[in-house]
Every structure is written in C-alpha cells, then in structure tokens.
Amino acid sequence: MPSERLTKHRLVQITITLTILLVAFIWRTITHDDVVTLDCVIQPKCSLIVNEKVLTITRKENDEVGYSLYYPIEEPWTITPKENVIKQERNRWLVSEATSEIYIVELGIKIRLLSSKSG
Numbered sequence: 115m116p117s118e119r120l121t122k123h124r125l126v127q128i129t130i131t132l133t134i135l136l137v138a139f140i141w142r143t144i145t146h147d148d149v150v151t152l153d154c155v156i157q158p159k160c161s162l163i164v165n166e167k168v169l170t171i172t173r174k175e176n177d178e179v180g181y182s183l184y185y186p187i188e189e190p191w192t193i194t195p196k197e198n199v200i201k202q203e204r205n206r207w208l209v210s211e212a213t214s215e216i217y218i219v220e221l222g223i224k225i226r227l228l229s230s231k232s233g
Contacts (some may be wrong), residue, residue, distance in 0.1 A: 144205065149217075151224045156181070165221060174206060183207040192219040 150155045154160040159172040170184040184206050209216065216225045 128176065147222050149222050151226050153226050153228055155228045162225065164218065164223060169225075171216075171225070171227065173176060180208050180210050181213060194219060 152162055152164075154162060154171055156171060156173045159170060161168055161170045163169075164185075167186040171184045172184075173180075214227055216227065217223070218225070
C-alpha cells in the first residue's frame, strides 16, 4: 500500500490532537493528589476528624458482626471498603469484620483498620 502525502490539513489535525493530549497530561499531573492514609486502632471505637467532620468507627455493635462507620449526615461520602458492605443506612455503613481498609472516594482518604493491641 503506497503511503499518502502529508497535506497541510492532515498536519494541522495531527498537531491539534497532540496538543490536546499534552495539555490533558499536564493538567492531570498538576491536579493529581496523593491518597492520604490514616490508621485507626479500634479499641472498641476510633474517631477520626476528616474535613472538620467526625468519622467514628466501632466494632461489633449489638448483635451485628463487623465494623460500623458513622459519618455526618450532611456529607454524602462514597465509602468503598476492601471487602463487601454488609449494610448501608443514611449515615452509617456496616462492613465485614475482614475489612482492613476503607476508602472515602470524595476525599481521597484511605483508612486502615487495625486491631487493638493486646498484651
């Protein structure tokens, strides 16, 4: 297959495409934030201040198994645990006891759940 001639129109199209890709890459690099990791030792509860709001994590409330996360009602956060969510309510999430990490999507914060140290 013979190669086509590079016309001015095609050269402009290639230049514009490369410029858009370069600008998108630079913008993403400048606006990128590292994930902040917080450790939470649950004995029997742990409270963290996130964006000037209190997030409380407790272990095994009532007859439920797992961790309960309480967060401010006015803050609609998307919480993604490493394992499955057992139950979700308006301002409380119940996650599996096997959960070791929770990620709050809107804030870019990862919370590591650590067992209380016995000994």
